[in-house]
Amino acid sequence: MCYFEQTRWNCGYWKWGNFRQQCNKEYRTGETCGLKLVYDTSYQPGQCxxxxxxxxxxxxxxxxxxxxxxxxxxxxxxxxxxxxxxxxxxxxxxxxxxxxxxxxxxxxxx
Missing domain, CATH: 4.10.860 (DNA Excision Repair, Uvrb; Chain A)
Structure with missing residues (x-):
């Protein structure tokens, strides 16, 4: 359950962004647990x-x-x-x- 940025367009299409915060399940620096949660969503105008x-x-x-x-x-x-x-x-x-x-x-x- 590590946290990532997310980008979302008007059409509903989205993609994962950069890694933002590590969860408590993963103790190794720079590694992620594999589960992605949204840290912050940036909405992009226009089409994907x-x-x-x-x-x-x-x-x-x-x-x-x-x-x-x-x-x-x-x-x-x-x-x-x-x-x-x-x-x-x-x-x-x-x-x-x-x-x-x-x-x-x-x-x-x-």
Missing amino acids: KICDQITKKDRRVRKMCEDIQRWQREGNRRATIEKTQQDITDINVQISDLWRSHQEKQRSIA
Whole structure:
């Protein structure tokens, strides 16, 4: 039950910070007992890194969709459209993985 700093963002994502205080269970200097308790929480405005990555990937997917619509109007770009659609699928998988890890961290014990 050693004490650590914690950082929390508006979206609910959090991470452990620096070691702050040793508990009574651990007698060795510089060692921790393995149980973490929050010493102090600092709230950060804005989005966490994962939310930033998701936002960037969403913008990229939107741009690709607009490109596909433009290419369909222009015609004669079938291979480019197919490749871009595959890229969109791949990016959507990455986005869902990021969301899953973000939600797991939100649900875990802080």
